[in-house]
Every structure is written in structure tokens, then in C-alpha cells.
Amino acid sequence: MMRILIYGLNYTPELTGVGKYTGEMAEWLAAQGHEVRVVTALPYYPAWQIDPRFSPWRYCTESIKDVKVWRCPLWVPQKPTGLKRILHLASFALSSLPVVLWQGLTWQPDIVFVVEPAFFCVVGALLASRISGAKAWLHIQDFEIDAGFDLGLLPSSGIIRSSISIIERWLTNRFDRVSTISERMLERLKSKGVFAQKCVYFPNWVDTTKIYPLPNSSLLRQKLGIASDTFVALYSGSMGEKQGLEILLAAAQLLATDYPNILFVLCGEGSAKEQLQKSAKKLPNVRFLNLQPVDKLNDLLNLADVHLLPQLCNAADLVMPSKLQGMCASGRPVIATVLPDTQIAQVLQNCGLTVMPGDTTALTESIIYLATHPKRCLELGKAARKFTINNWQQAKILQQLEQKFDLLCLTPKLEIDGARLEQSLKSD
CATH class of the missing domain: 3.40.50.2000 (Glycogen Phosphorylase B;)
Structure with missing residues (x-):
């Protein structure tokens, strides 16, 4: 059995988007007997209002279906704009950093699994994996940096975009594995300079026993x-x-x-x-x-x-x-x-x-x-x-993820670094 630390902005009880999938994944892994802990934010999405059951500026912990959850405060703007979104994401990255580092230091997970968005969290995830000796896995639900530029939420300056892209590529390649949710997004990941050996296709899913055509009218x-x-x-x-x-x-x-x-x-x-x-x-x-x-x-x-x-x-x-x-x-x-x-x-x-x-x-x-x-x-x-x-069947996709986790934990660090060196030599 593995110890898996999941780090991300969104989580259960959020009903839509990334939080839904992260929650289902964590609970499924826990049901298979793995120890799972989560560092996340206070629930706020998609209403962009913090759930009234939580105090906006307090840390808290809870247990949900055998998953221990640490919740960290964050700033949630009433009307999110480009700059406000950046401050929103940064507030969570800062408040959660000591928590994820503490988990890495004291709990010693086997895998640190971080979900983008928010990309601000990748530094904390890498540090937590290094101090614990864990393998680091980045899962990209949303190319938020590219989307920010393409949708006009971030400055359109070529110099700024180029500089951020260099930092993004460098940080992403520090992970042992990088996954994303569609074949086209996987191609984009490789085109951004992420080593092909690290790239993994990990789509979202649906429980087809719970979502199905009704025989009669709704x-x-x-x-x-x-x-x-x-x-x-x-x-x-x-x-x-x-x-x-x-x-x-x-x-x-x-x-x-x-x-x-x-x-x-x-x-x-x-x-x-x-x-x-x-x-x-x-x-x-x-x-x-x-x-x-x-x-x-x-x-x-x-x-x-x-x-x-x-x-x-x-x-x-x-x-x-x-x-x-x-x-x-x-x-x-x-x-x-x-x-x-x-x-x-x-x-x-x-x-x-x-x-x-x-x-x-x-x-x-x-x-x-x-x-x-x-x-x-x-x-x-x-x-x-x-x-x-x-x-897209849930059980099949999550079983495949579990197998990839097992293989990653058995993969010597030297082998991963060797693949990185081989790819670097090819690119040179």
C-alpha cells in the first residue's frame, strides 16, 4: 500500500470541475487501502464564495471517506478579473505551503500528486517531494497559463510570455511524471518541452452506474x-x-x-x-x-x-x-x-x-x-x-492510475534521471 499526498486548489464538496475529480480519485484510492491525505483550499467553486460552513481565514482539518483533508484559507474575489485571479491563486499557494511541506517532512509520502490549476503550487509540491524522498507527479487539468494569455487575462507582452514559459518548462520537467486529460493536451505538453518519457495520459471519467439514460421522463x-x-x-x-x-x-x-x-x-x-x-x-x-x-x-x-x-x-x-x-x-x-x-x-x-x-x-x-x-x-x-x-469508465481509469503509481514507486530515481539526460542530449 502507498502513501499518497494530493495537493490542489479544489476538492470535495465542490460539485463541478476539478474538485469533483480530485475528490473521487482520493476516495477511490483510499477505498483500495492506500493512505491518502489532501492539502486543499476551503470550498468556494463554482459560486466564487467560500462555503458558509467554513471560516474564511482559518485552517481546518476533516476526514472524508477515510481521506484526511487539510484545508487552507485563501482570498476569493467577488468579481474575478485577470489580476484578481492571480492574487487568488497566489493566496492559496502561500497559505498551503507550510502545510504541504510539513506533510512531506513528517508523514513521508511515497507520491506527491499536485493538480494544476494552480501552477503556483508546483514549487511547494516539488519541495515536499524532495524533503520526503517521494516521487513527484503533476496532473494538468487546465493549461491555465496559456489560457490566461490567450483569453486576455494576462498581459500579452511577448517577453513576459516567453519568460513565464521558460520557468513553466523548467519546473514541469522537475517532476517524475506529468499527466493531462486529453490526447491533444498531451501533445501540447510535449510541444512545450516536457520530456516525452514523463508524459502520461490520464483522462477524467464518469461513473456509468450513476449516470445513465433513464427509461422514463426525468x-x-x-x-x-x-x-x-x-x-x-x-x-x-x-x-x-x-x-x-x-x-x-x-x-x-x-x-x-x-x-x-x-x-x-x-x-x-x-x-x-x-x-x-x-x-x-x-x-x-x-x-x-x-x-x-x-x-x-x-x-x-x-x-x-x-x-x-x-x-x-x-x-x-x-x-x-x-x-x-x-x-x-x-x-x-x-x-x-x-x-x-x-x-x-x-x-x-x-x-x-x-x-x-x-x-x-x-x-x-x-x-x-x-x-x-x-x-x-x-x-x-x-x-x-x-x-x-x-x-471513460471510472473504475477502469482509476485502476490504470493505481498501476502507474505502483510502477513509479518501483522506478529507481537513477532511471528517471537517465531518461531526462537522454532526452536532453537528443534536444542538443
Whole structure:
């Protein structure tokens, strides 16, 4: 059995995004008999408000399903902007540094596993692994630095970006293993100068026994009073700047008069939600729902006739949306606004539709097509479910991770350094 120290910004009980997956991974590893500890922040995402059950500026510990969790304070801006996001991430890196170092020094883990975002935490993870003799593993859920530049959240100066990229590459190559969640992101990782021997494909997953097509109509549909002949186009997830959700309201406006039986449902929380609600005030075919609890997630996903996955053009392949697995597992087709050569487009080749980012007309036409072709909608949904079972089953993916952890712990440090030296000689 291994001692595994997990270090990251987000964790259970956060219901969406990175925290959901980190929590499920930690609990699964603990259930296999491994000792698992977590250093994380106070829960705040996706509402961008610290959970009222926690004191904003206090450290605390708790035990969740045999996982010992250390929670560290952080600053959470009410309206996150580029600079505020940086300060937000830095506040956690600073408050958590003494905790992760103490865990490395006193607990002596076998593996220190750090999750990006936040990249600010990689220094603490490396130091903790060095003082404990542990292997260091960096898992990238989101190329946050690239996204920050490409989305205009960070200064666009070439010198600044080049300098940060050099630091990023140097720090990343200090890890024994570096994983990420899609094949395209893995290619990007290698193109950034990370040694190929270190790179690992570790996708997100879904529990297909908990998310599955319901044989009958969703109870949530009945509760909300949505007629059985209404075609529901559902967006469920975080409502932030990276999602480009404005296009959904633009499509709803185009459909409001001629297709009153098509209803847009937007469910979730995030920094952009308030503005979206203001923009949708006069749209009768748009409804907002609060984030649903875990035990209602399958009912929510089955509310949809089609799932909507808007993405900004310059965010493609910087992230692999974690919501996609649940969408496909529910047996419903997905319409995504992505470029044709992206990973998301490849996934949806046989189980959904894709349109160009920002193309409101194409998105509208795709929704109309599925709303008026129920047989095709059903076929795509079945294909989505099949793809999920073949590629994203939780137990299979986490078993493979456990095996990689075992192999890494048995790998002599000399062998890893040798691979690094070999790659350096090739690049020279």
C-alpha cells in the first residue's frame, strides 16, 4: 500500500470541475487501502464564495471517506478579473505551503500528486517531494497559463510570455511524471518541452452506474412543469468566462418566436451567471437553475434532449471540459462550438454535432435539426453512451492510475534521471 499526498486548489464538496475529480480519485484510492491525505483550499467553486460552513481565514482539518483533508484559507474575489485571479491563486499557494511541506517532512509520502490549476503550487509540491524522498507527479487539468494569455487575462507582452514559459518548462520537467486529460493536451505538453518519457495520459471519467439514460421522463422535468413535447437544450456546469455562454442566449433569441417548443435551460453557478440572467430577462424560452446536488445529477442530465457545450475559439485544447463525460453518459447528443480539428470535435464525430465557435446561426440550425429529427437525436445519444462506456469508465481509469503509481514507486530515481539526460542530449 502507498502513501499518497494530493495537493490542489479544489476538492470535495465542490460539485463541478476539478474538485469533483480530485475528490473521487482520493476516495477511490483510499477505498483500495492506500493512505491518502489532501492539502486543499476551503470550498468556494463554482459560486466564487467560500462555503458558509467554513471560516474564511482559518485552517481546518476533516476526514472524508477515510481521506484526511487539510484545508487552507485563501482570498476569493467577488468579481474575478485577470489580476484578481492571480492574487487568488497566489493566496492559496502561500497559505498551503507550510502545510504541504510539513506533510512531506513528517508523514513521508511515497507520491506527491499536485493538480494544476494552480501552477503556483508546483514549487511547494516539488519541495515536499524532495524533503520526503517521494516521487513527484503533476496532473494538468487546465493549461491555465496559456489560457490566461490567450483569453486576455494576462498581459500579452511577448517577453513576459516567453519568460513565464521558460520557468513553466523548467519546473514541469522537475517532476517524475506529468499527466493531462486529453490526447491533444498531451501533445501540447510535449510541444512545450516536457520530456516525452514523463508524459502520461490520464483522462477524467464518469461513473456509468450513476449516470445513465433513464427509461422514463426525468422527474425534474415534471417538477419544473416542462411539457413532454418541449425540446430541452441544456447547459449544465460552471458559468465563467471560458465557456462563452452568451452564444446560447443569442440562439435562444433567434428561436423564441418560431420555435416556442424549444427551451434553453442553464444550470450552474459562476462569475458570469448574474450578467447572463440580466441579458436573458426578456427571453421566454430561457430558464436558469441552481447547481443541483450530486444525487440529483442524473435526473438533471436526463432533463436534456440535447446538451450544449459552448467553447471560445482560443480556449480549444487548453482544457477538456469535465462536463462532457456526464453529458455523453446520459445517452444524449451534444452540440459543441469548437474547431473541427480539436479533441472535442473528434469525440463528438459520431455522437454529436459541432459548429464553429461564435457561429450563432449554425448553432441555432443544429438545435432545430435535432429538435425536428428525433430518430437521429436518439441514434447520436446511443452512440454517446457507447463511447462513454468504452473510454471513460471510472473504475477502469482509476485502476490504470493505481498501476502507474505502483510502477513509479518501483522506478529507481537513477532511471528517471537517465531518461531526462537522454532526452536532453537528443534536444542538443
